[in-house]
Amino acid sequence: MTMVTIDAPTSTTLPVAHFAEGLVGFPDAHDYALFGGEGGVFEMLPTDDAGPGFVVAAAAVFFPGYHPVLDDATAQRLGLDDAGDALVLTIVTVGADVSVAHANLLAPVVVNTRTGRAEQVVLSGQDFPLRTPLGAN
Amino acid sequence: MLVLSRRPYESFRIGHDVVITVLEVNGDKVRIGIDAPPQVQVHRQEIYDEVQRANADAAAASPSATTDLARAVRGATKGLPASAPASDADAASGADVVDGPGSPEN
Numbered sequence: 001m002t003m004v005t006i007d008a009p010t011s012t013t014l015p016v017a018h019f020a021e022g023l024v025g026f027p028d029a030h031d032y033a034l035f036g037g038e039g040g041v042f043e044m045l046p047t048d049d050a051g052p053g054f055v056v057a058a059a060a061v062f063f064p065g066y067h068p069v070l071d072d073a074t075a076q077r078l079g080l081d082d083a084g085d086a087l088v089l090t091i092v093t094v095g096a097d098v099s100v101a102h103a104n105l106l107a108p109v110v111v112n113t114r115t116g117r118a119e120q121v122v123l124s125g126q127d128f129p130l131r132t133p134l135g136a137n
Numbered sequence: 138m139l140v141l142s143r144r145p146y147e148s149f150r151i152g153h154d155v156v157i158t159v160l161e162v163n164g165d166k167v168r169i170g171i172d173a174p175p176q177v178q179v180h181r182q183e184i185y186d187e188v189q190r191a192n193a194d195a196a197a198a199s200p201s202a203t204t205d206l207a208r209a210v211r212g213a214t215k216g217l218p219a220s221a222p223a224s225d226a227d228a229a230s231g232a233d234v235v236d237g238p239g240s241p242e243n
Contacts, residue, residue, distance in 0.1 A: 021178065025189035026196070041206050052196035055206055073175035093195040098206050104195070107188040122180050122188055130191050134206075 001070045001083055014087070015116035016047060017109070020077070023120045024107060026051040032118075042089065044109070056089040057103055062134060063090070066105060068123050078112045078119055087111040091120075092134060101134040 017032045029051030035043045040061025045053040059066050068088065070080070080086055088110055090103035105128040111118040141149055148158040154174050161168040171179050 023192055024185065025192045054192075054195050076175045091192065091195045092206065093191065094206055101206055104188070104191050106184075107191070120188075120192075122178075122184060124181065124184070130187055 001072075001075045001080060001086075002067050014111070014113060017044070017111045017118035018116050019118050019120070021119065022051070023054075023109075024122065041092075044089070055092040055094055055101075056109060057092050057134060059088040059090050059105075059108060062103065063105065063132075066128075068105075068108060068121070068126060068128065070110065070121060074110075074119065074121055078110060078117050079115055080110075080112050085112050085114045087113050093131070102131040103134050104130055105132050106130045 014034050014037075017034065019030050019032065021027065022029055029046040029048070031047040032044045032053075033047055034056075035045065037058075040058035042056045042058070043053060044056045066088075070078075070086075075081075078086075088108050090105055090108050093102045093104070095101065107120050107122045107130075109118060109120050143149065143159045145159050145161055148156050150156050155177060156172040158170040158172070159167060160170050173179060
């Protein structure tokens with residue numbers, strides 16, 4: 001399934017994102033709420049204290065040419081029948097200076113905006129970079 | 138670590154529903170086929186490690202990072218579109234074959 005570009009929603013329109021397997025390296029936190037959304041930047045915070053929070057950026061806003069392909073098994077795990085239900089978020093690493101921010105295009109977070117089911121998808125064979133400047137300069 | 142010897146086209150099974158098959162041994166490269174249910178994710182170890190490190194770095198950001206970042210990006214230029222082409226590589230169909238890093242698909 002090829003991800004299409006959709007308008008970035010704001011946090012008020014999004015369900016809590018449920019990660020059945022947690023994030024890579026952070027398996028204990030499963031439920032994250034998304035806050036903000038203005039300018040395509042969200043704060044993704046666990047609903048309990050089971051893990052750290054992350055800054056995520058809507059791929060549609062920052063990387064409109066980015067169209068990762070989900071394999072069938074991933075689409076099935078996320079319950080995604082329609083690419084239009086998928087919100088693709090890139091996890092952002094913010095440096096000491098906020099003008100130095102990098103997005104992870106290799107392993108985006110994909111949220112089924114209809115159900116809240118979410119996963120950090122490690123994209124294999126698509127040559128997307130682990131660290132790409134967010135362009136916040 | 139459990140250590141088993143296998144010849145090409147011999148398999149072993151992990152649990153009830155994961156089957157690992159040695160497909161080919163060629164010099165220092167081994168091709169492995171993995172049959173697993175869709176809920177089981179399969180990753181190349183070194184890629185998984187890299188993503189884990191990147192997540193740990195991202196998690197270290199200060200709580201106010203979002204606000205600062207949102208302010209910084211407001212009105213700033215958009216990021217460059219990723220140039221890598223999307224493909225159906227590694228799309229699951231039957232046994233998934235995982236190659237070593239950087240090795241070309243046959």
